[in-house]
Structures are given as C-alpha cells and as structure tokens.
Amino acid sequence: MGRRSVPNLSRAxxxxxxxxxxxxxxxxGQVPPDAAALVNGTPIPRKALxxxxxxxxxxxxxxxxxxxxxxxEQSALESLVDFELLYQEAKRVGVAVDGExxxxxxxxxxxxxxxxxxxxxxxxxxxxxxxxVRNDTERALVVQRFLETIxxxxxxxxxxxxxxxxxxxRDQFHHPDQLRLRHTVVxxxxxxxxxxxxAERKATAIRRGWLARGVxxxxxxxxxDSDSGMDLGWVxxxxxxxxxxxxxxxxxxxxxxxxxxREDGIHLFFVTARRPAGVIPLDEARPKIEAVLRKRERQRxxxxxxxxxxxxxxxxxx
Numbered sequence: 001m002g003r004r005s006v007p008n009l010s011r012a013x014x015x016x017x018x019x020x021x022x023x024x025x026x027x028x029g030q031v032p033p034d035a036a037a038l039v040n041g042t043p044i045p046r047k048a049l050x051x052x053x054x055x056x057x058x059x060x061x062x063x064x065x066x067x068x069x070x071x072x073e074q075s076a077l078e079s080l081v082d083f084e085l086l087y088q089e090a091k092r093v094g095v096a097v098d099g100e101x102x103x104x105x106x107x108x109x110x111x112x113x114x115x116x117x118x119x120x121x122x123x124x125x126x127x128x129x130x131x132x133v134r135n136d137t138e139r140a141l142v143v144q145r146f147l148e149t150i151x152x153x154x155x156x157x158x159x160x161x162x163x164x165x166x167x168x169x170r171d172q173f174h175h176p177d178q179l180r181l182r183h184t185v186v187x188x189x190x191x192x193x194x195x196x197x198x199a200e201r202k203a204t205a206i207r208r209g210w211l212a213r214g215v216x217x218x219x220x221x222x223x224x225d226s227d228s229g230m231d232l233g234w235v236x237x238x239x240x241x242x243x244x245x246x247x248x249x250x251x252x253x254x255x256x257x258x259x260x261x262r263e264d265g266i267h268l269f270f271v272t273a274r275r276p277a278g279v280i281p282l283d284e285a286r287p288k289i290e291a292v293l294r295k296r297e298r299q300r301x302x303x304x305x306x307x308x309x310x311x312x313x314x315x316x317x318x
Contacts, residue, residue: 031318036077038316039084044077051126052076085309087139090146097141105137151305152298157290165289166282173280176236179248182210182270184229185262196261203259203266210256210270229270244269 035043053072057065065072113119123130166173184206186199206229237245247257248269257269 031316036318037081038314039081040088040314042084042088044080044084048080049073049076052079081310081315082306083139083143085306085313086143086146089305089309090142090150093146093150095142095146095150097138097145101141102134102138105141106134109133109137147298147302151301155294155297155301157293157297161293162286162289163282165293166285170279173285174277175234175275175280176277178234178236178275179251179271180234180273180275181232181248182229182272183232183267185265185267187265196266199266200259200261203268207256207259207268210268229268231272234275 031038032043034046036046036049037044053065053069053076056072056076060068110116110119113122122128123133186203186206188195188199235248237249239245240248244260244267247260248271251257251269251271253271253274255271257267260267260269
C-alpha cells in the first residue's frame with residue numbers, strides 16, 4: 001500500500017552489508033594510488049569509498065555533498081576499515097560460507113532490481129562484474145556469520161533489565177488512539193474488467209466470512225483458513241495511507257470495510273479491537289525492549305572487538 005523503494009545502486013549497501021573488492025597485495029606499508037588505506041597489507045579500494053559517498057549524497061542530496069564530503073569520506077573509510085578487520089578476523093578463526101549460500105543471497109540481491117535488464121544496467125553503470133558482486137556477497141556473509149555465531153553467540157537479555165528499562169522510560173511507551181487491524185488483498189491479474197469483477201466477488205465473499213466469524217475474546221479475528229488475512233497489529237493515525245486511514249478509523253471493533261479498490265487489487269480491513277490513548281503494558285513492550293537491549297549489547301561487543309583489532313592491526317593511510 002505504501003510507496004515502493006528503489007534499490008540502492010551503491011555497492012556499499014548491496015546485500016545490506018558493506019563489502020569491498022580486494023585487489024593484488026602491494027608492498028607492505030606502501031599505499032597504491034587507487035587505495036584509500038591498507039589494513040594489514042590489504043588495500044581498501046578508493047572506488048569503494050567513492051561509491052559510499054555517492055550513495056550518501058543520493059539520500060542526503062547533492063547540495064550537502066561538497067559541504068560535508070570530507071566528513072562522509074572519513075565516516076565511510078572508518079566503516080570500510082572496520083569491515084576489513086572483521087573479515088580478516090573471521091577468516092583467521094576459520095569462518096566460511098557455502099557457495100550455495102552465496103548464490104542464494106546473490107539471487108535475492110538481483111530480485112531487488114526487478115527485471116534482469118535493470119540488474120545488468122546497474123552493474124554496467126557502476127563498472128561492476130558479477131564476480132565483483134559475488135565476492136562482496138561472500139565477504140558480507142562471512143562477517144555476518146562471524147558476528148552471529150561467535151561474537152554475539154552468548155548475548156542474552158536479563159528480564160530484570162527489561163523491567164528496569166520499562167520503568168525508567170515509561171514516557172516512551174505512551175500510545176495514541178489505536179486500532180488493531182486484520183488485512184487481506186485479493187490481487188487482480190491482467191487488469192481486465194472480468195479480472196476486477198472476479199476479485200470483487202471473492203473479496204465480498206471473504207468479507208461475509210469475516211463478519212460471520214466476528215472477533216474472539218482477545219480481539220483477534222478467529223480465522224484459520226487461507227482467507228484469514230494478516231494481523232497488522234496496533235496502528236495509529238499516520239501509520240496508513242490517508243484513504244485507508246479515513247475508512248478504518250470510522251469503523252468499530254468487529255466491523256469490516258467495504259471492498260476497497262487499489263492499484264494492486266481489492267483490499268479488506270477488519271477492525272478487531274480498539275484502545276484509547278494510554279501506556280503500552282510491559283508484556284506488549286517486552287519484545288521491543290529486548291530488541292533494543294540486545295542491539296545495544298551487540299554493538300558494545302562489536303566495538304570492543306574492533307578496538308582490540310585496531311590496536312593489533314597495521315593500518316596505513318596515504
């Protein structure tokens with residue numbers, strides 16, 4: 001229902017993790033012209049640094065590019081050095097990934113670009129080869145596996161920490177008036193008048209079924225078949241597209257919207273519960289707090305490891 005994002009063409013974010021292509025090793029300590037730094041003798045290609053800056057500029061706007069270029073370059077270089085240190089440490093302790101895993105991740109990356117022609121065009125525009133991206137993907141997966149299976153393996157969240165966080169930050173858990181929604185869409189294939197009529201017929205049947213079943217004691221639709229839709233959880237004004245928001249916030253619990261025609265098909269929204277503004281209870285807030293505390297501890301462990309690796313490494317800048 002929301003806007004679809006366009007895949008970022010920067011290699012720095014391809015696959016969601018920073019990766020760099022390692023060229024031939026130069027003489028130790030001598031930074032070649034096409035490198036931004038050496039990390040234990042391994043060059044960080046200047047091209048990788050430039051691609052990250054281009055990616056940042058695409059998000060922040062060209063107007064900021066010249067004013068903040070040095071800041072962006074420094075931040076990008078630090079990230080690339082950190083990644084290289086993590087990759088080298090991962091390889092040192094024997095972390096590896098299967099070629100099959102690399103190919104699966106590569107396929108997921110290609111799908112983000114839609115048609116094969118768009119993928120090929122992106123490669124050509126950046127001067128990449130498929131082997132370049134495959135190499136980046138392998139390195140990114142190695143680092144991720146190293147972090148997940150070794151560095152973060154013992155990370156756990158103490159329930160007492162969750163409760164303490166909740167008590168100290170209770171103001172963060174206030175919520176506005178909210179609805180709990182169940183949603184489904186009947187897709188329209190081909191876009192013909194007949195296809196739309198068939199989708200509307202099916203959506204009307206689903207709506208009748210939802211209304212007949214109603215809501216259960218917990219405020220969730222008591223469904224279990226293929227037409228049960230998806231529970232969107234609690235939503236507030238501003239979380240949905242305005243046309244949808246105007247419709248659902250006019251409904252009471254147990255009511256279902258009339259079939260709503262959108263670009264991709266016929267949508268239905270079932271209001272399964274409503275709650276006035278208040279404070280989210282601890283049990284509901286617990287998963288989010290655990291995620292915050294887990295992320296915080298992972299960042300601490302990663303930073304501590306990088307601090308040690310930097311002290312032990314030979315990092316040379318031009």
